[in-house]
Amino acid sequence: MNINLVPMPNEIYTDYKLFFRKNILENSIVEYDSKYSAEEYSITIDEKGAKIKCSGKAGENFAYQTLKQLEFSYSGNIPYLTINDKPAFSYRGFMIDCARHFFSVSNLKKMIDCAALFKLNKFHWHLVDDQGWRMEIKKYPLLTEKGSVRAYSNFGRDYDSNPYEGFYTQNQMKDIVEYCRKKSIDVIPEIEIPGHVSACLHAYPNLSCTDKEIPVRTHAGIFRDILCAGKEEVYEFLFNVLEEMSSIFPCEYVHIGGDEAPKDRWEECPHCSKKMESLNLMNYEQLQGYMTNRIYGYLQKKGKKAIAWNESLRGKNLEKGITVQNWREKNDECSIRASEGGKIIVSDFFHYYLDYPLGMTPLKKTYMYEPIPSALAENMKKNIIGVEAPIWTEFINDIDKMSMMSFPRLAAVAETGWTYKKNKDYKGFTHRLSYVIRMIEKTGLKYTDASQWDPGFFKSVVQVIKFAYNMYNKETLKSRKD
Ligand SMILES: [Zn+2]
Numbered sequence: 001m002n003i004n005l006v007p008m009p010n011e012i013y014t015d016y017k018l019f020f021r022k023n024i025l026e027n028s029i030v031e032y033d034s035k036y037s038a039e040e041y042s043i044t045i046d047e048k049g050a051k052i053k054c055s056g057k058a059g060e061n062f063a064y065q066t067l068k069q070l071e072f073s074y075s076g077n078i079p080y081l082t083i084n085d086k087p088a089f090s091y092r093g094f095m096i097d098c099a100r101h102f103f104s105v106s107n108l109k110k111m112i113d114c115a116a117l118f119k120l121n122k123f124h125w126h127l128v129d130d131q132g133w134r135m136e137i138k139k140y141p142l143l144t145e146k147g148s149v150r151a152y153s154n155f156g157r158d159y160d161s162n163p164y165e166g167f168y169t170q171n172q173m174k175d176i177v178e179y180c181r182k183k184s185i186d187v188i189p190e191i192e193i194p195g196h197v198s199a200c201l202h203a204y205p206n207l208s209c210t211d212k213e214i215p216v217r218t219h220a221g222i223f224r225d226i227l228c229a230g231k232e233e234v235y236e237f238l239f240n241v242l243e244e245m246s247s248i249f250p251c252e253y254v255h256i257g258g259d260e261a262p263k264d265r266w267e268e269c270p271h272c273s274k275k276m277e278s279l280n281l282m283n284y285e286q287l288q289g290y291m292t293n294r295i296y297g298y299l300q301k302k303g304k305k306a307i308a309w310n311e312s313l314r315g316k317n318l319e320k321g322i323t324v325q326n327w328r329e330k331n332d333e334c335s336i337r338a339s340e341g342g343k344i345i346v347s348d349f350f351h352y353y354l355d356y357p358l359g360m361t362p363l364k365k366t367y368m369y370e371p372i373p374s375a376l377a378e379n380m381k382k383n384i385i386g387v388e389a390p391i392w393t394e395f396i397n398d399i400d401k402m403s404m405m406s407f408p409r410l411a412a413v414a415e416t417g418w419t420y421k422k423n424k425d426y427k428g429f430t431h432r433l434s435y436v437i438r439m440i441e442k443t444g445l446k447y448t449d450a451s452q453w454d455p456g457f458f459k460s461v462v463q464v465i466k467f468a469y470n471m472y473n474k475e476t477l478k479s480r481k482d
Contacts, residue, residue, distance in 0.1 A: 002426045002428050003081070004435040007119060007418035008214055010088075011355055014081035024050050024071050024078050030060055039184075040086035040475060043067065045078060058184040062119050069117070069372060073435045089371075091345055091386025092151075092417030093122035093188075096402075099129030099199070100155070100220070102166030104116050107399040109179055113443045114407065116183040118414035123180055124188045124255060124388060127168070130198035130217035131394075134167040135189070137244050140237070142203035150199075155394045156470040186251040188307065189438070194227040195261030201225055207234050207267035219475045220394040223266045227292045230271025233453040239416050252305050256295050259309035259327070261288060269296035281315075289315030296322050309343065310334055325388065327353075335373045338383040344390050346371035352389045352413055354406050355396055357464025363453040367412035367426050389413040395470065403445035408437055408453055441442040 003012060020027070027049030030369070034055050036042075041054040041063035052063040066085070068077050086426050096103065103111075112123060121203035124303040127135040137145030148167040153160045170177075177187045199206045199216045209228040217223060227234050243434045245254065263284035266272040272287060281287050289312065296306040296319050310326040312318050313333045323343040329350045346352070351361060372384045389410050396402050411433055415424065430453065439446045455463065 004432045005069050006433050006436045007415040009083045009085040011084040014079045016079045016082045020078045023125050043083045046080050087418045088420050089417045093388030095124035095390035097126040099132045101393040101397040106173050110445050118411050126190045133199040135291040136169045139240050140308045147199035147203040150218050154219045154475050188253045189249045190255035192257035209265040222260045224262045226261050229287045230275040252334045255281035255307045258312035285315035286317050289317035293319045339380050343385050345386045353391045357463040359455050359460035366409045387417045400446050404448050407447035413458045
């Protein structure tokens with residue numbers, strides 16, 4: 001069955017004999033039935049129009065997206081059909097990095113519209129990093145007054161001598177949350193703990209091990225100045241920030257970072273050593289585990305769950321309840337975690353990072369990626385709760401580039417998230433997508449043309465060389481030694 005829908009519904013029947021000739025969106029009714037699970041829906045289309053059945057808003061929204069795609073592809077000529085549908089994975093996400101480059105609320109809404117089209121249900125909002133703190137926190141005004149501004153931008157070969165700034169007010173963030181809620185998308189805010197915090201430390205140097213003022217970073221990299229794990233004032237700060245975040249973001253998940261945190265400063269810090277000793281910790285990775293667990297404990301009391309990047313597992317003391325987002329391919333630590341009952345979100349950089357050129361990660365590679373490790377026991381496969389594609393923005397500074405890099409590959413990740421493996425098929429996917437992807441234009445965004453989805457060997461080599469060349473500059477290379 002090849003009907004122009006992405007993601008492909010898990011059950012669909014039609015004999016293409018009779019067709020509905022009017023606007024299907026204007027001729028649909030919804031009937032709630034509690035026997036359906038939250039995201040499940042069914043649609044029957046006959047001479048009366050479309051009848052949707054679902055248990056509530058989420059199923060209704062996803063059914064509506066299916067009807068929108070049908071109306072777009074088959075306008076005035078929709079075959080009578082029956083669809084019974086529910087997702088393969090409960091977590092189907094996209095991440096936008098608004099720290100390296102800032103994207104306006106209206107542009108984010110366009111990206112959200114496109115993500116909703118493919119039934120994604122989690123917007124992971126990367127709001128803070130070394131190059132900018134973009135989330136208004138009223139108790140700590142310097143985070144945005146000082147931390148949202150960098151002196152200039154020097155990402156790879158892109159140099160701009162102008163100061164760069166921008167942040168979201170709490171009202172703007174609430175507006176995004178509400179916009180997403182109507183589309184059954186949860187907004188998961190991320191703050192980075194303990195690394196990737198230069199912008200935060202620029203505003204409040206007392207939160208670092210050294211108390212020294214450091215700049216909001218102007219280039220890409222991994223920086224050694226991180227939050228001190230030994231000072232109690234750091235925990236107080238984080239709890240206060242999370243408290244305010246909870247009033248903005250109702251989602252049960254908060255992402256608390258944890259990636260790429262060098263321990264150089266901790267190793268030289270009397271506060272951190274003292275904390276290690278008092279807790280009998282074996283190494284600094286365990287200190288990161290302790291810090292993450294303590295933040296998680298605070299969130300738990302607020303009725304929240306935490307997500308952390310996979311590096312948080314290194315100390316081998318991470319609380320079982322913390323969901324781990326794995327950005328590394330074939331990460332044994334994550335497979336072990338899942339086999340022991342821990343929850344994992346798959347964001348393998350080699351297949352799912354949308355900021356990489358199609359020459360490096362062609363559409364087929366993204367689509368064919370199987371998120372569940374084959375070695376995982378059958379009864380533990382449910383611990384892989386879903387997939388998420390990040391869009392990092394060191395090298396993406398405008399919305400057109402973002403949407404072109406994201407589409408079509410985000411649609412491929414969405415289909416992996418929604419459609420059962422047995423119903424997936426790459427050839428059918430590209431055929432269906434070549435119709436559906438044109439809906440992106442309606443949101444005012446752009447997408448990459450089908451001729452570039454799988455660029456072939458020679459074009460790929462050129463793209464990869466260009467990408468690697470554009471990534472580094474003198475400042476990036478020097479900062480590795482800072
Ligand atoms: Zn310290």
